[in-house]
Amino acid sequence: xxxxxxxxxxxxxxxSLPSSALAGLGARPFGVYVHVPFCATRCGYxxxxxxxxxxxxxxxxxxxxxxxLRRELDLAARVLGSPPKVDTVFVGGGTxxxxxxxxxxxxxxxxxxxxxxxxxxxxxxxxNPESTSPEFFAGLREAGYNRISLxxxxxxxxxxxxxxxxxxxxxxxxAALEARAAGIEHVNLDLIYGTPGERHExxxxxxxxxxxxxxxxxxxxALIVEEGTALARRIRRGDLPAPDDDVLADRxxxxxxxxSAAGLTWYEVSNWASSDDxxxxxxxxxxxxxxxxxxxxxxxxxxxxxxxxxVKHPARYADLLAExxxxxxxxxxxxxxxxxxxxxxxxxxxxDGLALSALDEAGQVEAVEAAKDGLLDGPSLAAGRCxxxxxxxxxxxxxxxxxx
Numbered sequence: 001x002x003x004x005x006x007x008x009x010x011x012x013x014x015x016s017l018p019s020s021a022l023a024g025l026g027a028r029p030f031g032v033y034v035h036v037p038f039c040a041t042r043c044g045y046x047x048x049x050x051x052x053x054x055x056x057x058x059x060x061x062x063x064x065x066x067x068x069l070r071r072e073l074d075l076a077a078r079v080l081g082s083p084p085k086v087d088t089v090f091v092g093g094g095t096x097x098x099x100x101x102x103x104x105x106x107x108x109x110x111x112x113x114x115x116x117x118x119x120x121x122x123x124x125x126x127x128n129p130e131s132t133s134p135e136f137f138a139g140l141r142e143a144g145y146n147r148i149s150l151x152x153x154x155x156x157x158x159x160x161x162x163x164x165x166x167x168x169x170x171x172x173x174x175a176a177l178e179a180r181a182a183g184i185e186h187v188n189l190d191l192i193y194g195t196p197g198e199r200h201e202x203x204x205x206x207x208x209x210x211x212x213x214x215x216x217x218x219x220x221x222a223l224i225v226e227e228g229t230a231l232a233r234r235i236r237r238g239d240l241p242a243p244d245d246d247v248l249a250d251r252x253x254x255x256x257x258x259x260s261a262a263g264l265t266w267y268e269v270s271n272w273a274s275s276d277d278x279x280x281x282x283x284x285x286x287x288x289x290x291x292x293x294x295x296x297x298x299x300x301x302x303x304x305x306x307x308x309x310x311v312k313h314p315a316r317y318a319d320l321l322a323e324x325x326x327x328x329x330x331x332x333x334x335x336x337x338x339x340x341x342x343x344x345x346x347x348x349x350x351x352d353g354l355a356l357s358a359l360d361e362a363g364q365v366e367a368v369e370a371a372k373d374g375l376l377d378g379p380s381l382a383a384g385r386c387x388x389x390x391x392x393x394x395x396x397x398x399x400x401x402x403x404x
Contacts, residue, residue, distance in 0.1 A: 006309065006330070006332070007330070008308070008309075008330035008331050008332040009330060009331060009332060009333075010330060010331075011308050011326060011328035011329065011330055011331045012326065012328075013325050013326060014079075014325070014326060015075050015076075015078075015079045015326030015328060016079060017079055017080075017303060017304070017306055018306065018333075020304065020305070021303050021304030021305060021306040022080065022081060022303070022304060023304060024304060025080060025081075025083070025084065025291060025303065025304065026083075026084035028289070028290045028291050029087050029088070029281075029284075029285040029288070029290035029291070030083070030084045030085075030086060030087055030285075030290065030291045030292065031086060031087055031088040031089065031090065031282050031285045031290065031291075031292040031293075032073075032086050032088075032089050032090075032111050032115065032292065032293050032294075032295065033089075033090050033091075033092065033282070033292055033293070033294040033295065033296075033299060033300075033301075034069065034089070034090070034091045034092070034096075034107055034111070034294075034295050034296055034299075035049070035092060035093065035094065035294065035295070035296030035297060035298060035299040036065075036091060036092070036093040036094040036095065036096040036098070036099060036107075036296065037049055037050050037051050037065065037093065037094045037296065037297045037298065037314050038050065038051060038052075038053075038056075038062060038065075038093065038094050038095060038098050038099075039051065039052055039093070039094055039095045039098070040052065040053075040095065040098065040128075040131070040166070041164070041166055042164070042230075043163055043164045043165060044162070044163060044164035044229060044230035044231040044234070045163055045164070045192075045223065045224075045225070045226070045229055045230075045231045046226075046229065047226035047227075047228065047229055048093070048094065049094075049297060049298035049312050050093060050094045050095075051314065056314065056315075059313075059314075059315040060313070060314035060315040060317075060318060062098075062099060062103065064314070064315070064318045065296070065297075065314050065317070065318065066103070066106060066107070066110075067318065067321075067322075068314075068317050068318035068321045068322070068327070069107065069110060069295055069296060070110050071321040071322070072295045072296075072310075072321055072327060073110055073111060073114040073115070073293075073295055074114060075321070075326060076114070076115075076293045076295065077114050077115065080293075080303070083115055084115075084118075085115060085116040085117060085118040085121075086111060086115045086116065086117050086118060086121055087118045087121055087122070087281065087285070088121060088122045088123075088124070088281050088282035088285060089108065089111055089117070089121065089122070089123045089124065089282070090124045090125075090282040090283075091104060091107055091108075091124065091125040091126065092125075092126045093126055094126075095126075095127075095128045095131060096125045096126050096127060097125070097126075097127035097128050097131040097132055097136065098128075098131055100136065100139075101135070101136050101137075101138075101139025101140050101142075101143065102139065104125055104139075104140060104143060104145070105139065105140075105142075105143035105144075108123060108143055108144055108145065109143075112144070117144075122146065122147055122186075122280075122281045122282060123144055123145045123146050123147060124145070124146075124147035124148070124149060124186075124280070124282060125140065125145055125147075125148060125149070126149045126150075126151065127148055127149070127150055127151070127175070128150075128151055128167065129150055129151065129152065129167045129171040129172040129174070129175040130166055130167040130168075130171060132150075132175045132178065132179075133178070134178045134181065134182060137175075137178050137179045137181075137182035137184055138182045140182070140184065141182050141183045141184055145184065146184065146185045146186065147184065147185065147186040147187075147188070147280070148176075148179045148184050148186070148187050148188065149188040149189075149190060149219070150172050150175050150176055150179070150187070150188065150189050150190065151165075151172070151190045152172035152173075152189045152190055152191060152206070152209075152210070153165055153172075153190060153191060153192045154169075154191065154192065154195065154198070154202065154203075154206050155169045155170070155172075155173075155202075155205050155206040155208075155209040156169065156198065156202040156205060156206065157169050158197055158202075159195045159197065159198050159202055162195050162196055162197055162231075162240065163192065163195060163231075164230065164231075169209075170209075172189060172209075172213075173209050173210075173212060173213040176189060176213035176214070176215050177213060177214070180214065180215075186216055186217060186277075186278055187213075187215045187216065187217070188215060188216075188217035188218065188219060188280070189210050189213060189215050189217075189218055189219075190218075190219045190220075190221070191206060191207075191210065191218065191219070191220040191221070191255070192220075192221055192222075192223050193220060193221070193222060193223065193248070193251040193252070193254075193255060194222045194223040194243045194244075194247060194248040194251050195223050195243075196235075196240040196241050196242075196243065197240070198251075200250075200251075200254065203251055203254055203255070204254070204258070207254075207255065207258045207259070210259075211258075211262050216264075216273060216274040216275065216278035217264075217271070217272070217273045217274070217278050217279070217280065218259055218264055218271070218272045218273075219270055219271050219272075220252075220255045220259075220270055220271075220272070221270050222243070222248045222251070222252065223243050223248075225242065225243065249394050252393070252394060253390070253394075256272075256390070256393075259272045260272075265351070266351055266393075267279050267350060267351045267352075268283070268287065268349050268350050268351070269349045269388070269393050269396055271283070284350075286346070287346045287347060287349065287350055288346070288347065288350075289339075289342075289343060289346070289347075290302075291303045291304065294309075294310070295310075296310065296317070297310055297311065297312055297313060297314045297316075297317040297327075298310055298311070298312040305333065305334045305339060306331060306332075306333050306334070307331060307332050307334060308328045308330065308331030308332075309328065309329055309330060309331070310327040310328055310329060311327050311328075311329045312329075340358070340360075340404075341404045343358055344358065344359065344363070344400055344403050344404050345400050345404070348386060348388065348396065348399065348400055348403070349388075349396060351387065352385070352387075353377075353380060353385040353386050353387035353388070354385065354386040355384060355385060355386075356381065356384045356385065356386055357384065359386070359403055363403045363404060366402045366403050367381060367386050367403060368381070369402075370386075370392070370399055370402055370403070374389055374391050374392070375388065375389060375391060375392035375395060375399050376388060376389060376392055376399070377389050377392075386403070
């Protein structure tokens with residue numbers, strides 16, 4: 001969850017939603033995102049809404065956060081009326097694994113008791129490799145988690161140092177193997193490419209490590225230097241060079257070629273999976289316009305064209321809920337045009353692409369031109385789908401601007 005909240009209109013104190021937003025609830029995928037705002041240390045590149053023990057002091061704790069979470073889930077059930085069972089749960093952060101298997105079991109138990117889980121529900125938690133163990137994964141499996149996402153970032157020690165990551169280079173692979181041995185059905189490893197000082201051979205070694213772990217999903221993201229982070233300050237001082245766009249493009253192609261050759265196929269610009277079953281269904285819910293309730297400090301939600309976001313600080317979050325109020329800081333109602341633009345922005349990133357009919361007349365003309373420029377696949381366009389080519393993936397944001 002980003003640390004800077006957007007502008008918007010005031011959110012109702014009781015969290016209520018307009019009837020138009022609740023219409024059709026259950027006809028679309030429904031997920032629950034839980035934000036765990038705690039980290040042992042702050043990574044230099046991170047701009048998420050997270051807090052170390054020194055930053056929080058005595059103002060908030062995992063216990064007060066968990067009590068607030070339970071209250072927010074109860075509020076969600078009241079606001080939604082007859083909420084559908086949850087198709088996907090995603091516990092992110094922060095560092096959810098700091099809660100331990102028992103704490104994460106309590107989180108899932110709260111979701112299950114409030115909403116119920118649909119048959120075959122996907123249940124994911126992010127984890128830092130350093131705060132996991134075979135016993136941790138066994139506990140998660142027992143609690144009902146069937147998907148793990150591990151923050152590997154790199155297998156090169158000097159790259160991890162630039163990112164201020166605390167885990168040792170081999171720990172992420174070991175953790176992935178432990179998760180698989182515990183019976184976790186799906187395991188993802190996250191990579192970051194384009195870190196200052198990263199060489200072609202460093203990324204190659206990271207990819208080799210990913211493949212050695214035998215995971216069925218990989219997420220790979222270009223390093224983004226966010227304002228206000230320690231990394232941004234180091235670059236501004238000249239201690240480190242800024243990421244180079246041409247290098248980032250080369251690194252992306254390296255990732256795609258290596259993973260594709262190993263049988264992991266891209267299904268979203270930054271995500272590769274070994275099969276359709278291995279795709280992250282929770283994130284697909286975001287990309288395909290589903291509904292989700294985001295619980296926790298700074299978490300964002302979306303139901304039926306209404307989007308809202310919670311206050312950032314864990315203490316304020318817990319206090320509002322203890323007072324019987326919604327923790328929402330603001331919200332926005334998406335117009336039909338807003339929703340159309342967001343659909344293009346999100347669905348175009350998928351390998352299945354976007355229906356040509358979703359574009360207005362000017363957008364359809366631009367789609368034809370984009371295909372001529374090698375950015376959209378010609379045969380797919382002829383069949384009524386806008387699908388990015390390999391070159392188009394490198395320029396996805398520019399393609400979206402053309403089509404909208």
